[in-house]
Amino acid sequence: QVQVVESGGGLVQPGGSLRLSCAASGFTVSNYVMRWYRQATGKEREWVATMPFISSKSSYADSVKGRFTISRDNAKNTVYLQMNSLKPDDAAVYFCYALIGAGSWGQGTQVTVSS
Numbered sequence: 609q610v611q612v613v614e615s616g617g618g619l620v621q622p623g624g625s626l627r628l629s630c631a632a633s634g635f636t637v638s639n640y641v642m643r644w645y646r647q648a649t650g651k652e653r654e655w656v657a658t659m660p661f662i663s664s665k666s667s668y669a670d671s672v673k674g675r676f677t678i679s680r681d682n683a684k685n686t687v688y689l690q691m692n693s694l695k696p697d698d699a700a701v702y703f704c705y706a707l708i709g710a711g712s713w714g715q716g717t718q719v720t721v722s723s
Contacts, residue, residue, distance in 0.1 A: 610634040610712045612704045617717030620694055628689040628717060630704030637680055641707040642687045644678060646700035646719075653703070659687055672698070694721045 616628040630642065641660050647653040657678040658667045666678050677690040687704065701716040 610706065610708055612706050612712055612714040614702060614704045614714040614717040617702060617719045619720045619722065621723050622695060622721055624694050624721075625690070625692045626694065626719060628691065628702055628704075628719075630687040630689075630714060632685050632687070632706065635706065635708055636682075637685050637687055637706070638682045642678075642680070643705040643707065644687075644689045645703045645705055646698075647703070647716075648697075648700040651700075656702070657689060691719070694719075696721045 611633045613631045614628060616626060618626060620626050641658060643658045644656040645653050646656050656669050656672055657676055659678045659680055660666065668676060675691065675693045679688045679690065691698065699719055699721045701718050703716045704714040706712040
């Protein structure tokens, strides 16, 4: 059964960092495109970052470029989102998405940025 599970969210002060994890089961992350999305309260879900087959070709939304880094650990079958220099506007529920079949979403992990 294909499944992705996010973790690592929490409360962080502006300017701080968090690393989100997306643990996959039922498939191998290195064989599929993996993405991070986020949804802030009252807003639509928006794309954040993509990890393609070739990890060096990752891409980012303009709002997070230079601050967020998507990476992959093939041995752990896990995708990460390192978030630095966090801003209040980054507060949202962050979702992992696997481009496999009809697509597989995780349950999300809450990120709160507040002093």
